[in-house]
Amino acid sequence: MEAPPVAFRKATKRYPGAEQPALRELDLEVSGGEICVFVGPSGCGKTTAMRMVNRMVEITEGDILVGDTSVRERSPSQLRREIGYVIQQIGLFPHRTIADNIATVPRLSGWDRARVDARVEELMGLARIDPALRDRYPAQLSGGQQQRVGVARALAANPGVMLMDEPFGAVDPINREQLQNEFLRLQAEVRKTILFVTHDIDEAIKMGDRIAILRQGGVLAQYATPAELLMAPADDFVEDFVGADRALKRLALTRVRDIDLWEAPLAHVGQATSEVRAKLDGAEVPYALVIDSERRPLGWLSDDDLLRETVPARPDTSPEPTVELDDVMRDALSDLLQAETRYAPVVDADGRIAGVLSVEIVSEFLTSDEALTEEHSAAERAITE
Amino acid sequence: MNELALHVPAVADTAGKCAPGLPSSFCHHHSLSGCVGGNGLFCFGWAVDNFDRYVTPFFRHLEIVGISVVAGFVIAMALVVLSHRYRALAPPVLGFTGVLYTVPSVAFFFLLLPLTGFGLTTAVIPLTAYTLQIIYRNALAGLANVPPGAKDAGRGMGMTAQQLLWRVELPLATPEIIAGLRIATVSTVAIATLAFLAGAGGLGQPLYEQNGFKTNIIIVGALAMGMALALDLVLVLIQRLVTPWRKARTW
Numbered sequence: 001m002e003a004p005p006v007a008f009r010k011a012t013k014r015y016p017g018a019e020q021p022a023l024r025e026l027d028l029e030v031s032g033g034e035i036c037v038f039v040g041p042s043g044c045g046k047t048t049a050m051r052m053v054n055r056m057v058e059i060t061e062g063d064i065l066v067g068d069t070s071v072r073e074r075s076p077s078q079l080r081r082e083i084g085y086v087i088q089q090i091g092l093f094p095h096r097t098i099a100d101n102i103a104t105v106p107r108l109s110g111w112d113r114a115r116v117d118a119r120v121e122e123l124m125g126l127a128r129i130d131p132a133l134r135d136r137y138p139a140q141l142s143g144g145q146q147q148r149v150g151v152a153r154a155l156a157a158n159p160g161v162m163l164m165d166e167p168f169g170a171v172d173p174i175n176r177e178q179l180q181n182e183f184l185r186l187q188a189e190v191r192k193t194i195l196f197v198t199h200d201i202d203e204a205i206k207m208g209d210r211i212a213i214l215r216q217g218g219v220l221a222q223y224a225t226p227a228e229l230l231m232a233p234a235d236d237f238v239e240d241f242v243g244a245d246r247a248l249k250r251l252a253l254t255r256v257r258d259i260d261l262w263e264a265p266l267a268h269v270g271q272a273t274s275e276v277r278a279k280l281d282g283a284e285v286p287y288a289l290v291i292d293s294e295r296r297p298l299g300w301l302s303d304d305d306l307l308r309e310t311v312p313a314r315p316d317t318s319p320e321p322t323v324e325l326d327d328v329m330r331d332a333l334s335d336l337l338q339a340e341t342r343y344a345p346v347v348d349a350d351g352r353i354a355g356v357l358s359v360e361i362v363s364e365f366l367t368s369d370e371a372l373t374e375e376h377s378a379a380e381r382a383i384t385e
Numbered sequence: 386m387n388e389l390a391l392h393v394p395a396v397a398d399t400a401g402k403c404a405p406g407l408p409s410s411f412c413h414h415h416s417l418s419g420c421v422g423g424n425g426l427f428c429f430g431w432a433v434d435n436f437d438r439y440v441t442p443f444f445r446h447l448e449i450v451g452i453s454v455v456a457g458f459v460i461a462m463a464l465v466v467l468s469h470r471y472r473a474l475a476p477p478v479l480g481f482t483g484v485l486y487t488v489p490s491v492a493f494f495f496l497l498l499p500l501t502g503f504g505l506t507t508a509v510i511p512l513t514a515y516t517l518q519i520i521y522r523n524a525l526a527g528l529a530n531v532p533p534g535a536k537d538a539g540r541g542m543g544m545t546a547q548q549l550l551w552r553v554e555l556p557l558a559t560p561e562i563i564a565g566l567r568i569a570t571v572s573t574v575a576i577a578t579l580a581f582l583a584g585a586g587g588l589g590q591p592l593y594e595q596n597g598f599k600t601n602i603i604i605v606g607a608l609a610m611g612m613a614l615a616l617d618l619v620l621v622l623i624q625r626l627v628t629p630w631r632k633a634r635t636w
Contacts, residue, residue: 056541081543091538095556095630105542137630153542163541 003033003160003193004067006053011062013048013218022048023218025062030210032160033191037208039198040241045218046197050163053195054083066161081105084154084162084192088169090146092138098124098149099134105157119156126189127152128182144175151183155190164196168203180206201242205230205249213238227253250366251330256323259365261346261355264289267301267311277306285343285356290315295352297322297345319345323357333362421600428600436604439591443608446587449577450616452509454570457516462562464517465524469550475525482518490515490576494583503584512577516569523565527558560631563624567617574613578605 006029013023023045030036038046051057053064055076064071071079092101099120106116124131127148138146147168154162167183168176184207187194198204204211205226213221213229215237222234230246230253233239243249265279265288276288288301290311299315321335323344336344336359346355420428461482468474493511501507531554539549555562578589592605 054541056537077543077545079543080541085538085541087534087537087541089532089534089537091532091534091536091541093535093539093553093557094532095553095628104539108543108548139630150538 003191005032005065006030006036006161006193006195007065008049009063009065011049011052011064012060013045013052013057014060020217021045021060023052023214026218026220028212028220028223030193030195032193034209035187035194035196035207037196037198037204037211038214039201039204039211040214040221041216042199043216044214046199046212046214047165048218049212049214050165050195050197053161053163054080054085056080081109081157082159082161084159084164086150086154086162086164086167088166090138090150090170092146092149092153094138097135097137098129098141101138101149102153102156104153109157123152123155126155126186143171144179147171147179148182151186155192160193162192162194164194166198167196169198176203183207202249202252205252213241248330248366251333251362252328254329254365255325256327256329256332256346256357257325257354259329259361262343262358262361264343264345264356266291266353268293269298269311269313271311273301273306273308273311276301276311285358287317287343289319289345289353289356291353294350297347297353300343322347324349325354329362329365332357333359336362421598424597424599426599427603431600432604439588439604439608442586442588442590443612445585446574446577446580446589446609447612449505449508449512449580449585449587450570450573450612452505453512453573453577454516454566456509456513457569457573458520458566460513461517461520462524464521465528466550468525469528469554470546478521479518479525482514482521485514486518488514490579491582494579498583505585507583508577508580508585508587511583512573512580515576516573519569519572520562520565523568524558524562527561527565528554530561531557559628560624563620563627567620570616570620571613574609574616578609 008026008028010025010027011023012021012025014021026045026049028036038049040046048057052059053066053071055071055074059072066079066083093104096104102120102123103116106119111119120134121131123129124134129145129148129152133141133145133149138149141149147170150167154164168179171179180203196204196207198207208226210223210225211229212223215221221241222229222238224232224234227250229238229242230250233242233246239246262284264285265276265283267273267276267279267288267290269290269292280286280288288306290298290301290313292298297319298313299319300317301311302316305312305315321339321341321344323332323335323346325346325348327335332344336342336357342359344357345353346357348354421431464474464478464482468478488511490511493514494507497507497510501510535553535557536549539553544552577587578592580587581589581593588605588609591601595601
């Protein structure tokens with residue numbers, strides 16, 4: 001199904017007996033095929049906003065449009081079958097096998113058996129679920145596997161819109177990161193309009209094409225791309241929520257290929273060291289990098305290496321850590337810090353040298369705003385794994 | 386051969402006729418000496434010779450229990466479905482079935498006798514009524530224990546309230562529903578020994594007719610217990626069969 005835009009039109013939710021509305025005149029538009037993350041402290045109405053889209057929570061005033069149609073004009077169960085739904089508790093049916101869980105919505109919609117079976121198989125492949133798990137029950141799966149099944153089940157009837165309420169909240173941090181990456185890769189393929197709720201600003205920055213920050217009382221504080229949010233928080237609340245380390249968070253937004261790298265003098269195996277020494281004078285990187293005939297880095301030349309007649313095939317210093325063009329800056333910096341080194345060769349997908357990343361580059365990047373004006377959608381950022 | 390046989394003269398002397406609870410017709414046919422005449426704890430020979438007199442009451446008992454529990458299950462589950470839809474029904478239904486449960490069975494039979502007469506119906510109505518509270522209460526508890534995430538996911542994927550009930554909630558409440566059914570069945574087997582008072586027969590009949598004869602009491606008791614255990618086992622096996630997702634079994 002084509003991924004339609006979702007538009008909130010002064011959508012308001014008042015619970016009976018509550019003095020303040022849970023959500024106050026929310027007005028924003030999520031473009032088709034984008035991930036919009038709702039983030040904010042507890043009680044800010046982010047889950048309410050999301051659940052109003054499939055009428056799990058009824059709108060009190062205002063409206064929400066999916067595509068051109070008001071959700072108020074749709075029958076709730078029909079509407080919900082056309083909108084994928086993933087929740088933190090995952091909510092797999094414990095009494096149904098993995099295949100039966102994934103088949104839930106297609107069966108509700110009356111698909112025939114052959115079509116359901118084919119779709120289940122396709123989804124298990126798409127969500128990277130081991131086919132051997134097909135006839136197991138949810139309790140026999142790990143949390144991460146269950147979450148994959150939850151996502152596969154939500155995608156089963158190929159909805160245009162997906163609602164995800166803290167979908168990775170119950171998963172441990174290591175698995176969470178993996179699931180996030182997998183999901184972004186999946187989204188790059190399926191291109192759904194996704195409304196994603198989280199309380200974790202880092203997750204919001206990582207997952208969102210746009211982020212809606214809500215504050216207590218259900219008021220929208222800012223709706224912007226992650227970069228805009230980090231660079232120009234609308235007010236003190238957003239600034240606080242984004243965190244004092246927002247400069248560092250920017251690092252997660254940019255890939256190494258998006259910045260200007262340094263060049264190190266390159267040396268070929270067997271080349272006369274005198275030529276290399278000449279290149280070292282005034283070079284950006286004061287060390288020479290040895291590369292093989294395929295331009296793959298072999299290592300850094302040490303002072304001892306340079307005293308030899310020719311460049312050795314096995315230089316004293318290993319080229320590690322090497323950074324890939326598709327790595328985000330945060331991971332690259334972390335590699336540099338972990339190896340306690342100032343320079344790392346940057347290679348392309350084939351392992352060929354593309355430049356050198358230095359601690360200075362990262363530091364300059366952090367103090368400039370230039371890199372932040374470029375926008376990269378979450379899906380684009382993810383394709384590259 | 387039997388220690389208790391030593392008491393025979395005492396029983397015979399003081400009573401001069403039959404031991405209390407033993408029908409006189411029965412005493413006439415047996416000598417007052419030996420296991421039977423001495424009302425020994427368990428007279429194996431007599432049990433073997435007279436076993437066929439328990440066959441009809443046994444199956445009658447099973448019939449009474451079967452009808453009562455099945456009827457009780459159907460009515461209770463219908464009430465569950467209704468009160469799941471109309472929540473306000475649950476407290477009055479619980480209260481009403483609770484009151485039914487407190488009516489003494491003998492009084493219940495005698496109250497019904499003028500209406501339904503001597504026979505199966507009069508026995509089955511109270512026994513059915515007693516199962517309602519147990520089955521209903523357990524099923525409600527089972528529905529309350531369904532994981533909220535599963536319900537939310539079901540609704541969020543577009544299940545109607547009825548689809549959610551039949552496809553998610555009731556299947557997940559099955560262990561508790563069967564647990565209620567097991568208690569109801571075992572207790573009905575016990576209470577059904579009074580069904581003969583309503584003229585419905587069952588194992589209570591031979592029990593009452595020779596209620597001083599220990600061998601008889603033991604045979605009836607063993608048959609009733611055996612029936613209860615066997616039915617319980619059947620229900621456990623059914624539960625295993627219909628809830629394959631549960632790895633831990635409750636016995």
